[in-house]
Amino acid sequence: MAYLALYRKWRPRTFTEVVGQKHISIPLERAIEQDRLAHAYLFSGPRGTGKTSMAKILAKAVNCLHPDGVNPCNECQSCREINAGSSLDVYEIDAASNRGIEEIRALRESVRTLPAVSRKKVYIIDEVHMLTKEAFNALLKTLEEPPSHVLFILATTEPEKIPLTILSRCQRYEFHRISVEDIKNHLLYIAKKSDLSLTEDAADLIAVRADGGLRDALSLLDQCSSASESKVLDAPAVYDLLGLTGKDMILDLSHHIFNGDSSAALTLFYNILQGGREPASILRDLLEHFRNLMICKVNPNAPEFSQYGAKVETLRSDASRLPAPYLDSLFDYLHQALHETKRSSSPRLSAEMGLLHLCRMKGSKSLDSLAQRVAQLEEEVERLKKGAVSMPMAASPSPAPVSRPSFPAAPAAPATPAAAPVSPAAPISPMPVPPAPSQPLEGPIPIDTPIRPASQRKNRAPVNEGPNIPQPVPSATPAAPAAVSQPAPDASLIDPKTYPAIWQKVLGYFMAIRRIDVFTCLRKSTLIYCTHTRAIVSAPQQFLVAAGNNKSYQKVAAEAFAKVTGSPIQMHTVLKGGEEEASAFALLKSAEQAGPAPAPAKAAQSGPDYRLVSKDSIPAKDRSDPSLNEALKIMADCDIYEKTES
Structure with a gap:
């Protein structure tokens, strides 16, 4: 007897033997029990999921002479003829080769005659979406009102190509892709019945490669079992027989890419090529691995990860440490490289260039997302904050503004300029990407002093941009002026009740001089401490803190405070809910307990x-x-x- 392929030999013959489609077999069984069968059914779904097999089982069930409940007996003459494909009353029509109007007219003529030996005539039209428009129109009336002895079963993989007039006249059932676990268990069952030594790892790999189609899985098992020389069919043998790249090699190749090791990546690529793999096949397996990494970040226990075997923990570890934007970039470029490799006259060259580009992508700033850059900046700010060394503020005539003060615990008395510690300034690049405003501002808040745009302030009087900044000295005057005495800045605390009004006027100044970047960065911040020399504002996010402490922003803020309060005030930004904010509140409380201090008067100048x-x-x-x-x-x-x- 000629050899019969596994997918034909193990085709299901009853409703209970159908794998993974209980949502269809159970309603059909109940319809047969209650004698409520429709006159037309439409079975749609991916290839290899059991559409034609279910159609034949239904044809046998309605014509079986000795049914076993609702299942056909497969022993009577009607069942044997249908299984053999020789029944006179069951017609299997391939719509891909019989798609014209003449074939449908012949079908309409055949429908009128009674069954030869069975109870019903069953017409199974496979790939029905291939019929022409005229053929569908010819079938329409017959499908709507067929004789009582006729049953239509239409099967297709593309139901969207079927006219709505046909769909509305059928009961539609969607066949799902079969799960990896169901395919694996069925393969192990068939291997046991067929005396094949199939390991679970090999069954997992075949089930994943089948992509939800049981027929594909049985074909792969048939191919591997007939080509394998060993008695045991394991995962390495399946990799070799199907021309796949082993997961160990794919994991090593991906690690070389993550580390930017171009030499090691190309060496491993050459070794895989020597094993008989095609360049496009290697890139395809690597692309599938990147897809698995992205899926693993969302669902670490997805069933398709069983193909990694003992290496599944390595997959999960890589997925947890790699940022999603980086994986997105890898996947997108590798997809393009694979497409170019398939079309290229030199596939190996295209694959090599693609791998080299992937190795260089780790350090490419153009592919770093804003979220990743902000995260790196936050880590750098925290590192600088922890490693900063505090130093006392010196009352010197140096024009450099003081930035990033660190606040001590609440003192017993108001702080003095010599006791206010500061941390050294750290250069931080501006972050001109503010969050969306929580409340719309209806225009700048007016301030007491008239404001002119920056373009019109050519010969304005100098504004002190920090504490202890001396008056300018003309270059034409050889003699330097005498030192000007300054009042104690921290001793002149501004009334906290006026902080909201002062801060709104400062924000209004930013709008008036068209510094939208500074306004947008600081609009969500809150003024929490202010003297006539320094101010502390609290920002809700770390990157806003970094931007607020940028020297260029602090310079504009000092100018705004000078316009609003008339005093040279240096601004410092702290994180809301952080230690610096708590220190600022403690300093404010201590100053309030000491009593209000008068505003600093202009010092008498000598000289x-x-x-x-x-x-x-x-x-x-x-x-x-x-x-x-x-x-x-x-x-x-x-x-x-x-x-x-x-």
Whole structure:
């Protein structure tokens, strides 16, 4: 007797033998029990899921002479003829080769005659979506009102191509892809009955490669069992026989890519090629591995991971440590490389270039997402914060502004300039990506001092941008002015009740000078501590803290505070709910308990004073001064002051 393929030999012959389609077999059994069969059914679903087999079982069930409940007996003459394909009353029509109107007209003529020996005539039309438009129109009336002795069963893999007029006249059943576990158990059962030594790892691998189709799984098992020389069919043998790359090699190749080791990646790629694999096949297996990593981040216990065997923990470890944006970039580019490799005249060259590009992607800033960059910045800020060394603030005439102060625990008395510790400034790049505003602002809040745009503030009076900044010294004057005494800044705490109004005016100043980036970054922050020399604001997110402490933002903020309060105030941003915020609140509480202090009065100056003059008002003899001319060449757009005696 000729050899019979496994998928034909083990085709289900009763409803109970159908694997993974209980949602269809049970309703059909009940319809047969209650004698409520419809006149037309549509079975749709992926290939190899049992559509044609279910149609034959239903044809046998309605014509069986000795049924076993609702299942056909498969022993009577009607069942044997249907199983052999020789029944005169069951017609299997391939719509792919009989798709014209003439074939459907012949079918309409055949429908009128009574069954030869069976109770019902059954027409099984496979791949029904291949019929032409005219053929569907010819079938329409017959399908709507067939004779009582006729049963239509339509099967298709593409139900969306069937006209709605046909769909509305059928009871539709969707066949699902069969799960990996069901296919694996069925393969092990068939291997046991067929005296095949199939390991569970090999059954897992075949079940995953079948992609939900039991017929495909049986065909792969048939191929491996006939080609294997060993008595035991294990996973390595399946890899070799199906031309797949082993998971160990794929994991090693992916690790070389993650580490950016181009040399090791290409060496392993060459070794796999020497084993008889095609470049496109290697990239396809690697693409499937990247897909599994992305799925593992969402569902670490997905059933298809069983093909990794003991290496499944390695897969889960890689998925947990690799960022999702990086995996997205790898998957997208590898998908393009695979497409190019299939079309290329030199597949190996395209595959090599694709692997080299994947190895370089780890350090590519163009592919780093904003979320990843923000996370890296937050880690760097935390590292700098932990490693920062506090130092006392020196009351010196240095023009450099003080940034990033760290707040001590609540003192017994208000802090003085010499006791206010600060941490050294750390250069932080600006972060011009603010969050969405929680409340819309209906325009800038007016402030007490008139505000002009930055473009019109050419000859404005100088504004101190931090504590202890001296008055400017004209380059044309050889003698330096005497030192100007400054009041104790932290001793002049501004009333906390005025903080909301001050902060709104500061934000309004940002809008007035069109610094939308500073406004958007600080609009969610809150002023929590303010003296006439420094201010502390609390931001809800770490990247807003980093941006607020940027020197350029602090410079604009100092200018805004000077316009609003008339005092040179240096701003520092802390994280809401953090230790620095708690220290600031403790410092505020201590200052309030000590009692309000008067606002600092302007210190009496001894020595020379300076007034702002224009270039035109400079006397002719001074204009010819070589020092002044050289200074004006270097600093063409500058403020000029004349020394006056007080």
